[in-house]
Amino acid sequence: MSINTSLTRLLGVKTPVVAAPMAGASGGALAAQVTAAGAFGFMATGYISVERLVNELSLVRGMLNLAPSEPLPIGVGYLGWQLEESTASAEALLSAALDNHVQAIWLAFGNNLYQWITYIRSYDAEHKRSPPTTIFVQVASAKDALVAIHDWKIDVLVAQGNESGGHGYGSAPPLLTLVPSILAALPKGGPPLLAAGGLMIGSQVASLLVLGAAGAVLGTRFLMTPESQYTDAQKRALVAAKSDATVRTMAFDRARGTLGWPTGVDGRGLYNSTVKDLDSGVDIETVKAKFDDGVRNGNPDRMLVWAGTGIGLISEIKEAKEIVRELHADIVEHLKLASELCNDN
Numbered sequence: 241m242s243i244n245t246s247l248t249r250l251l252g253v254k255t256p257v258v259a260a261p262m263a264g265a266s267g268g269a270l271a272a273q274v275t276a277a278g279a280f281g282f283m284a285t286g287y288i289s290v291e292r293l294v295n296e297l298s299l300v301r302g303m304l305n306l307a308p309s310e311p312l313p314i315g316v317g318y319l320g321w322q323l324e325e326s327t328a329s330a331e332a333l334l335s336a337a338l339d340n341h342v343q344a345i346w347l348a349f350g351n352n353l354y355q356w357i358t359y360i361r362s363y364d365a366e367h368k369r370s371p372p373t374t375i376f377v378q379v380a381s382a383k384d385a386l387v388a389i390h391d392w393k394i395d396v397l398v399a400q401g402n403e404s405g406g407h408g409y410g411s412a413p414p415l416l417t418l419v420p421s422i423l424a425a426l427p428k429g430g431p432p433l434l435a436a437g438g439l440m441i442g443s444q445v446a447s448l449l450v451l452g453a454a455g456a457v458l459g460t461r462f463l464m465t466p467e468s469q470y471t472d473a474q475k476r477a478l479v480a481a482k483s484d485a486t487v488r489t490m491a492f493d494r495a496r497g498t499l500g501w502p503t504g505v506d507g508r509g510l511y512n513s514t515v516k517d518l519d520s521g522v523d524i525e526t527v528k529a530k531f532d533d534g535v536r537n538g539n540p541d542r543m544l545v546w547a548g549t550g551i552g553l554i555s556e557i558k559e560a561k562e563i564v565r566e567l568h569a570d571i572v573e574h575l576k577l578a579s580e581l582c583n584d585n
């Protein structure tokens with residue numbers, strides 16, 4: 241059975257699910273498999289070079305059997321604060337995706353995202369690209385949503401709730417509050433609104449569609465696939481984690497030295513001794529040494545594993561294609577259940 245939302249129509253996909261760009265975890269293989277299964281896949285560029293990005297994109301081209309002249313039906317995600325570090329490298333990274341004619345670009349976590357939107361729009365105009373690149377922006381408040389819609393004229397808005405795995409704004413409300421608050425402020429006929437954070441299964445996605453979202457973004461669920469670039473040790477930790485295992489923290493960024501995030505951003509991951517030690521005042525050099533050692537040895541009590549609040553709902557590794565198929569069937573089943581709750585009597 242088909243599902244019809246403003247997102248499925250805009251992207252030309254069957255399932256209203258987007259696999260989040262996840263720095264250090266989602267490359268071309270994951271994005272390609274998600275798209276091939278009927279949802280929409282993003283790969284991330286956080287911490288990678290232009291050369292690596294180009295390699296990942298040619299992997300996608302190969303996996304989807306596309307000729308060099310054909311557009312790539314996946315998206316590429318960028319961290320705004322990393323782009324802001326050097327305009328020249330930012331433009332090279334953005335151009336690598338645009339030259340490969342990717343369908344969408346995702347921007348988040350920057351102090352000046354609009355300059356990159358302008359860059360993408362100018363590239364599209366110069367290359368007479370039609371349809372133009374679909375621009376996604378992730379926000380965590382109704383205030384930022386209005387700027388993205390009215391001032392930046394973005395194409396897809398992602399509302400990131402407090403439940404989200406990986407980085408996000410600590411002040412973000414939970415999705416059940418954030419989505420209605422943005423929808424109340426959205427103009428009629430505005431861009432599709434997607435919900436992100438803590439979503440692992442189709443019934444959750446269906447509930448957000450009923451709330452008025454056009455689709456959902458899943459990150460953590462797609463970490464638990466053979467295609468994600470997480471290590472086996474990180475995947476094992478995700479499989480073992482229970483629903484109370486995550487915490488929002490800056491401990492992992494302090495331990496690995498990634499401190500360029502905009503004010504108010506922290507990350508949700510599995511709680512372990514790296515967090516415990518930093519919270520209880522152990523000196524940073526000692527924690528860093530144990531963290532580095534833990535990463536090398538795959539020690540779950542020290543290494544970094546980003547994860548959202550939904551982690552306890554799933555405890556197995558599955559191919560991305562299988563996950564998309566399951567999500568689709570589950571969403572349809574729950575939308576039917578919802579519609580059966582109403583009748584004329």
Ligand SMILES: Cc1cc2nc3c(=O)[nH]c(=O)nc-3n(C[C@H](O)[C@H](O)[C@H](O)COP(=O)(O)O)c2cc1C
Nearest residue numbers: 260262263348404405406437438458459460546548
């Ligand atoms: C490992 C990991 C890496 C992430 N990296 C990025 C990123 O590079 N850019 C970004 O905008 N969001 C990133 N996120 C956040 C996602 O965009 C999304 O909001 C989040 O995964 C949704 O919550 P969930 O993980 O509970 O599904 C990341 C999330 C995870 C779990």
